[in-house]
Amino acid sequence: MTFANAGTLGVIPGKRDELVAHLTQRSDALTQIGCLAYEVGVNDDDPDTVFVVELWESAEAHQASLALPEVQASIAAARPLLSGSFGGFHFNVVGSPLHD
Template sequence: MTFANVGSLGALPGRRDELVAILTRPSADLAAAGCLRYDVGVSDEHPDAVLVVELWVDAASHHASLGLPSVRAAIEEAMPLLSGEMGGFRFDVVGSPLDGVGIA
């Protein structure tokens, strides 16, 4: 069952774009690990926040990806840019009104 991980990461003031650059770096490792989507976003309403929406083939694939050397390196690089404010939620996707209509 598809697994979703949706979260917000607080960046230190003025460091949001550096964090976005790390999170949007191309990564074949994520795709190989079972990541279907990894979307990074920002909002003018929250200038020191980065939003991330991840879709995975399953929760186990997401969990296993955290042990990949490239993912560990990105986390270590991003840590000094984080304010410590984080939020989010995880869930198993049960369906979509777009299923079966030819939209990916």
């Protein structure tokens, strides 16, 4: 069952673009472990927040990704850019009008 994770990352003022550049670096490791989509977004009305929507083959694939050395290194590199404010939710996808 497809697993969705959507969240917000609070960013230190002035560091949003740097975090976006970091989060959008190509990662073949994510695809290999089961990431179907990893979309990063911004809203100029909220300049200190980055939005992330992820789709995974399963909740287990998402959890396994967190143990990858590449992901651990990415988290460590991003941490100094974050304010510590996080939000979000996750759910199991049950259907879509875009495909069978």
